Amino acid sequence: MEAGQVTQPVPSAIGDRLKESMRQRPWLGAVGVIVVIFLALVVSKGLHDVAQTGVNGLSLGAIYALGAVGLTLVYGILRLVNFAHGDFLTFGAYMAYLVNVTWGLPLVVAVFWAMIATAVLGLLFERVLWGPMRAKHAGFLQLILMSLGLAFVLRAVFTWFWGTEVRVLDVNVTSTVEFLGLRIGQTQLIVVIVGVGVLIAVGLMLRLTTLGKRMRALSDDLELAETAGIDTRRVINYTWIFAGALAGLAGVLAASVTDLYPELGFELLLPIFAAVILGGIGDAFGALAAGLLIGVMTEWSTLVIDARWKTGVGFVVLVLALIIRPQGIFGKAKAI
Amino acid sequence: MTTLAVTFSSLTDADFWVSVLVLAGIYAIVALGLQLNTGFTGIVNFGMAAFMAIGAYTMAILVVKAGFSFWLSLPCAMAASMTFGVLVGIPSLRLRADYFAIATIAMAEVVRLIAQNARGLTGGNQGLFCDINNPSNCYTNTWNDLSDSINNFISNNIWSDPPSLLPLLIVIWVTLGIGTFVLMRLQRAPWGRVLRAIREDEDAAQALGKNTLRFKLQSLAIAALLGSLAGFFLALDLRTVHPLDFEPLVTFFAFSVLILGGLGSYPGVAVGSILFWFVLEGTRFIELPDPPFTETRIAAVRLAITGLLLIGLMAFRPQGLFGKRQEMVLGE
Numbered sequence: 019m020e021a022g023q024v025t026q027p028v029p030s031a032i033g034d035r036l037k038e039s040m041r042q043r044p045w046l047g048a049v050g051v052i053v054v055i056f057l058a059l060v061v062s063k064g065l066h067d068v069a070q071t072g073v074n075g076l077s078l079g080a081i082y083a084l085g086a087v088g089l090t091l092v093y094g095i096l097r098l099v100n101f102a103h104g105d106f107l108t109f110g111a112y113m114a115y116l117v118n119v120t121w122g123l124p125l126v127v128a129v130f131w132a133m134i135a136t137a138v139l140g141l142l143f144e145r146v147l148w149g150p151m152r153a154k155h156a157g158f159l160q161l162i163l164m165s166l167g168l169a170f171v172l173r174a175v176f177t178w179f180w181g182t183e184v185r186v187l188d189v190n191v192t193s194t195v196e197f198l199g200l201r202i203g204q205t206q207l208i209v210v211i212v213g214v215g216v217l218i219a220v221g222l223m224l225r226l227t228t229l230g231k232r233m234r235a236l237s238d239d240l241e242l243a244e245t246a247g248i249d250t251r252r253v254i255n256y257t258w259i260f261a262g263a264l265a266g267l268a269g270v271l272a273a274s275v276t277d278l279y280p281e282l283g284f285e286l287l288l289p290i291f292a293a294v295i296l297g298g299i300g301d302a303f304g305a306l307a308a309g310l311l312i313g314v315m316t317e318w319s320t321l322v323i324d325a326r327w328k329t330g331v332g333f334v335v336l337v338l339a340l341i342i343r344p345q346g347i348f349g350k351a352k353a354i
Numbered sequence: 355m356t357t358l359a360v361t362f363s364s365l366t367d368a369d370f371w372v373s374v375l376v377l378a379g380i381y382a383i384v385a386l387g388l389q390l391n392t393g394f395t396g397i398v399n400f401g402m403a404a405f406m407a408i409g410a411y412t413m414a415i416l417v418v419k420a421g422f423s424f425w426l427s428l429p430c431a432m433a434a435s436m437t438f439g440v441l442v443g444i445p446s447l448r449l450r451a452d453y454f455a456i457a458t459i460a461m462a463e464v465v466r467l468i469a470q471n472a473r474g475l476t477g478g479n480q481g482l483f484c485d486i487n488n489p490s491n492c493y494t495n496t497w498n499d500l501s502d503s504i505n506n507f508i509s510n511n512i513w514s515d516p517p518s519l520l521p522l523l524i525v526i527w528v529t530l531g532i533g534t535f536v537l538m539r540l541q542r543a544p545w546g547r548v549l550r551a552i553r554e555d556e557d558a559a560q561a562l563g564k565n566t567l568r569f570k571l572q573s574l575a576i577a578a579l580l581g582s583l584a585g586f587f588l589a590l591d592l593r594t595v596h597p598l599d600f601e602p603l604v605t606f607f608a609f610s611v612l613i614l615g616g617l618g619s620y621p622g623v624a625v626g627s628i629l630f631w632f633v634l635e636g637t638r639f640i641e642l643p644d645p646p647f648t649e650t651r652i653a654a655v656r657l658a659i660t661g662l663l664l665i666g667l668m669a670f671r672p673q674g675l676f677g678k679r680q681e682m683v684l685g686e
Binding site for chain 1: 398609613658665
């Protein structure tokens, strides 16, 4: 080799190109992993079982994703790790119970009432708690502990009015639908359709409407958005309405496929956090995808391990995501 | 309107107050670890329940299943808890404070899930407890004998009829006193000053050549040690080791104790814990009419009090009772 010659690293064709594209589009890696898991499961357990558990996973995942969108926007925009978000879900579910069971009105009415009531609740706490605390320049620990206190108060209110006993909404849990050889519960099918439908609508709204763009802009950089002339206060209010309504809906869906009890939302909170972190904090699309992914993975896990371990899947995904890619599968590497 | 009556009979009940002080002592030990982590190192540890669980389960399993002596099982369990703390800390302490908080609560839930489901080892949802048919297989035996001899000594020399939990109370509060003393000394040593430097500005501490991850790991390991001690005491107090005793709520209650006492004050932890548990348990003496105050509703009121306490303190006095405002770095 002659002196002064600059040695160019020779790209070893496939390996480096794969690495490069992984760096550019990290979610490709995630898709690859899912495809591999899917194929492995189909080969070992058969398509029918994989599809059956996949449907269960989609209904669970839709609930996670609906909860995660609101949580991630609030987290991204307000830097608030809202531990009371799970109890927003429970609140929505109890509101639906009130309308659907206590007053005997149809579930559709109950769903809308739950969404409105939870949105109002979100707005209310913004007015009396989070807004004033931001004005005081409260630190992150102050906010996190305050949200924890709020979660306790909400759970205490549920327990006061509805006790600790397990309740069910007035939904049809027995009739099933045959579809391509799969036996799907009618309620579960509705949950999947409503959940995924609303998620697509949410995705389009965030992508296409001015409000959605403003929310994402605030989530990216609040001060920059303010400098750019966005009425941040208004967008923050809409974010709470949005987060509350989706949490309320997620709560009703969760109570329809399982049961309703005061800890319902808190038990969903950690997998929802997992979706938020896996999707990248503040990234609403990421939260959607990650929520569905974690739901499906949770149900698929029952094909391989005992079902009593399945709640661990969310935690494991959360811990792995934090260790390997804390910026989320869609996020760009930055200081975390 | 029904008037509220206070039952004075149990106000003078020594057994009751001793049990409250036992609980307060256990939570003060947990909060002491949180004070070191959150108050002085700036790492928000939401996983103390896991350290308690690992301490209590390791101790009980080693005694019951592996036939270890009680005294040998204690250092083993402490070591297990500290090792776990370091293993969890190495990847997660590099994260930002909010991510670390979520990572630790998830890790604590994984531990609880294992406790719940690894039935052969942990007894699952039954927990580990003394089997009446097989009392030799009981992790509390050694302690019970010791406790009895302490109480014999007390009844012969000091107090004719001591409460049965008095020996546990003494051991817990002596441990708490030693822990508080040692940590206060460490805080004034160079080591403690490095921790505070990390809390104030980790980059600056790093720029001064300090290996900040190592200091944070040491802080977490000490918290894990304190957590395992609290776990032993809880196991001896309740006489069972059960997954439900290590819910995230335990950590959150310890945080309430910490915040009430004040961030950045070690003696505040003990005072905060006594106040917290006297308020919560004291509500038992306000005799409320049964409808509407059922058992579950009173439990709900206690939870609401805790929540309102957290909200109120964070809004109006985030430094707690004894914390110093200038010592308080609550994250940016």
